Amino acid sequence: MPELPEVETIKRDLEKNLTGQVITQFIVEDPRIFTGFSPSGGPRRKINISHLIRGLINKKISQFFRRGKYLAMEFVDGSALILHLRMTGQLLFKNGEGKARAAFYFGSGKKLFFKDRRRFGEIQFSTDWKKEKSIASLGIEPLNGNLTAQFLKESFKERSASVHSLLLNQTIVCGIGNIYAAEALFRAGIRPTRKGKSIRIEELNQLVPAIQQVLNASIQNRGYSMSTYVDTLGKKGKTQLFTQVYGKEDQPCVHCKNLLKKIKISGRGVVYCTQCQK
DNA sequence: CGGGGCTCCTGTGCGC
């Protein structure tokens, strides 16, 4: 589900409502939420859940951060919870239908529920969250001024992987997922199957603003909500009303009216225009 | 390095 714009929307909601709040109770319905970002198939880090829960009681939230698609809830003592919503995770101030995997209760009476239909989402406790491998291995943020055509030229040099795959690679630029990769490539007129090293600097000069525009516009629209994504109040975003290729296979291209085509790249569905994207 | 395939899960939608 959530890519950078959706996570950013949630982060801003959390920051506005929960900064300074003290955790008075923390209920974990599904202990697997604490896999600690360990390999899915491999041995899971042993975590003493009750010890972890006890340690969180009375912690006061100082700040929220977003890095890529990760959220960090940082406490005044410097420790933090790192959260990732994966495909279907939701953070809600009110628990609606169905059970939450975890629930936070705060001193003021405020609550926060972590719901997650597919249960891929994860939480990890850390005393030094920026140094955790999941965070430290992330590439640059696309919206803080570091993303330039020259940076992409350098990063894509020698890479024979498709430009779509490289945009999804969180260790180069973080926060872009399948929706915004497809949208940005369409706006830049670049075919998603092109090898990274084949993209010319003039094309990267189109791609950089395309990435920034689709992400910024989506933040303005509070995210893409076709199936499960909602904000902390359970409200849908509006980005799905403005996408031009994602989810639009077999529909006419907004520029040339040719029908958009859907292909698979590294197992991910990608829609593009065979006429407009070279 | 890259892509395919599989894993973690559950729900939806489509073709037959």
Added chain:
DNA sequence: TGCGCACAGGAGCCCC
């Protein structure tokens, strides 16, 4: 209507 399969905003790992 019902069944089975493909697929879904993520991402790590193994294998070739």
